[in-house]
Amino acid sequence: MRVLLVEDDPTLGMAVRDQMAADGHTVDWAKRLDDADACCATIAYELILLDLMLPDGRGLDFLKSLRTSGAVTPVIILTARDQISDRIAGLNAGADDYLVKPFDLFELSARVGAVARRYTGNPNPRLKLGDFSVDLAGRSVERDGKAITLTAREWSLFEAFAQRPRALISKAQLEERLYSFDAEVESNTIEVYIGRLRKKLGHDAIETVRGMGYRFGRQGEET
Numbered sequence: 001m002r003v004l005l006v007e008d009d010p011t012l013g014m015a016v017r018d019q020m021a022a023d024g025h026t027v028d029w030a031k032r033l034d035d036a037d038a039c040c041a042t043i044a045y046e047l048i049l050l051d052l053m054l055p056d057g058r059g060l061d062f063l064k065s066l067r068t069s070g071a072v073t074p075v076i077i078l079t080a081r082d083q084i085s086d087r088i089a090g091l092n093a094g095a096d097d098y099l100v101k102p103f104d105l106f107e108l109s110a111r112v113g114a115v116a117r118r119y120t121g122n123p124n125p126r127l128k129l130g131d132f133s134v135d136l137a138g139r140s141v142e143r144d145g146k147a148i149t150l151t152a153r154e155w156s157l158f159e160a161f162a163q164r165p166r167a168l169i170s171k172a173q174l175e176e177r178l179y180s181f182d183a184e185v186e187s188n189t190i191e192v193y194i195g196r197l198r199k200k201l202g203h204d205a206i207e208t209v210r211g212m213g214y215r216f217g218r219q220g221e222e223t
Helices: 010-022 033-042 059-068 084-092 105-119 152-163 171-178 189-201
Strands: 002-006 026-030 047-050 075-079 097-100 126-129 132-135 140-143 146-148 206-209 213-216
Touching (some): 026 033, 047 059, 059 075, 097 105, 152 171, 189 206
Parallel strands (some): 047 075, 075 097
Antiparallel strands (some): 132 140, 206 213
16 A cells, blocks of 8 residues: 655654555655645555644644545544543544554554555455455465465555456556655566566466556456
């Protein structure tokens, strides 16, 4: 997923960013709300991790503005404010989950996965896609009972297909899952990773729709 982290604490921010990256997500890190606004105006994020107290304002106001604009991007609040009234205010403003600092990074990973599954319309972490058995929570995949090992980047792309089987996904959408704002995009990266996925999953796993993108499900062309 493409994740926006809004957090001004450098130590926690680096820890969360690294954890999300280890989970196969691409993270943009904004340390101020104005930077977060700029990010949201440019990228359609799949998840926002939001601190409530930022140098230039309150995360709760940012969340309310986000929901007022009609944005449905899932939001998990990360905050040291642990009063029940604070949790209620956050959830009523449109947050999907609420984690109180300090929190375990593995619990954060689990909550991120649960929220993402709910938004894709299937809260079940285990999927059956033709010959494939997929565990979204465990980030594992089998074909005909045989385990397939994927790297973090390979999993990130595969997850996009698994969450939207038979949906056409453009090259630009796949690039957004792999690259943060400060990363240089190489022109053939997606083709390279699609090729690697086909070698591991089977050539028939991903179809190329020339000039439009890719989709998961049947025999494809060579990239």
